[in-house]
Amino acid sequence: MSNRFQEIKDLVMSLEGDFDKFYDKNNQAAGTRVRKGMQDLKVLAQSIREEVQNLKNQKEEE
Template structure:
């Protein structure tokens, strides 16, 4: 369940940058959003691999 917490914390951490980018047009915040989303993608892929490995073992 720690992986879920990691995803949740990452999303909550990006909330301010999402607001700055979408509501205020802050381009630097947009860059941080893109970086955070890439990290989220990588974590999601790792979780998918982990789940598949566990399924294949059992």
């Protein structure tokens, strides 16, 4: 399993408490942290997509 996948898992797990606080306890600050975490996840996912595409293209050229 790649380190990149572990990065995603760690990021998602780090947001669990804030999801709880926002959805169950209506903590608005936690909602802000969730939004930031989701943006970080989006950026990380895009980075991984680009990496995978580049590796795929390299293998096709060989």
